Amino acid sequence: MPKIYLGPAGVPHSAKKRNTIEGIKTVKELGLNAMEVEFVQGVKMSPESAEEAGKVALELGVRLSVHAPYFINLCSEDKEKVEASKKRILDTADRAERMNADAIAIHIAFYGKKSPDECYQIVKAELGEVVDTARSMGIKNVKFGVETMAKETAFGTLDEVISISKEIKGVIPYIDWAHTFARQGGQIDYGEIIDRLVRELNLSHINSHFESLVFRNGKYIDEHLPIDNNTPPFEPLAKEIMKRDISITLICESPELERDALKMKKVLEDLGYKF
Template structure:
């Protein structure tokens, strides 16, 4: 039987308060059971606040994950930027651990002037350092999620993130279904990806994002759209999840956040899933 955790990327738009605790309470009120805490503009939450947030989320049955800052590039030619990137990942992971979040979504790098293989080597080395440092800091629960990316200039094909997870213990793929769809030229086989993650990595839980993307000049670009754009469609993913005994988080990154998360919930319920 599938176990599905579904909710918005960040504080619901309909939340009366603007803090993460208010956001988690609103998620629970809406009948959703997941929320991604967004550190995309920087880690501005104290460890103590993260602990308090985690206690509220646990009491309400809301599963948390975290999105690390966008200002991360482990393949930057500037050594200081690489070191700052590692610090941002660690700061995100420290707060994620304190709040009991299971994973941190990370945009790892841009290739820049490097070949994909050269960039991969740099990322692998940096992520091994980050994992070692995180263990020194007592971070043992949270996983570091290498996000699949839409832009061809960015590190993050499905093959790359799976390979990194195989070679660096403590790293998992964080699947953005729409990014992967775009990177694969507007095609996706949801079931094959789920099976690959489970068979090759033995994942017991899959962390993922879902949204639709804009089509420009015949190509899908990384501009998030409401899910009714059907690029990619959600219903086939829902069906593939429900065919399997699988645990998965579906974090809605549509601009309509909870409204679209509730549409996703309705699709799953129409197929017989009970939240």
């Protein structure tokens, strides 16, 4: 039987206060068991607050992950931007470690004027250095999740994130199912991806995002929609998860957050999963 962790990207809409601890408590009250803490506009949480949030999550049995700031580009032409990006990743990892989160999601780079291969080599060197620095800072448990990306201009094909995870210890793919669906031209074989992650990386846990994307001018673009849009559909993913004895986190990045997470929960329960 799989072990499924399901919850929203950020504080649920229904939380009485807009803070992480209140978000974790609301997630638990809703019958969900995961939450991604959003640092997308910057790491503004103090180390002490991170430790407090971690204690609450541990007490309530809510699995945490963290999303790093959007302003990260390890392939920037500007060296200062690269250094600032590395600091943002380290700050995110530090807070994640303090709150006992298992992984951070990172939009790692844009190709810019470089070829994908050139960018790959740069990401490998810079991210490798970040991971080494993190370990020397005492950040031992957090995994660095390189997110699969929708945009053709971004580092983050499925092949790229699997390959970089093979090369750097402590780096994992953070699978955004909708981004991968878009990057593959509106096609996705969920079972094949899960099997590949297990086979090639020996992953015991998969970290992932789920949402629907906008279809415009003949292609899927990275604007998030509620999951009822079925771009991509959730039920086929749920069925593939249920066929396998795996552990997975499904973070709902739809604008509907917990409302869609609860819809996802019902799909899984209808297939026989017990939360």
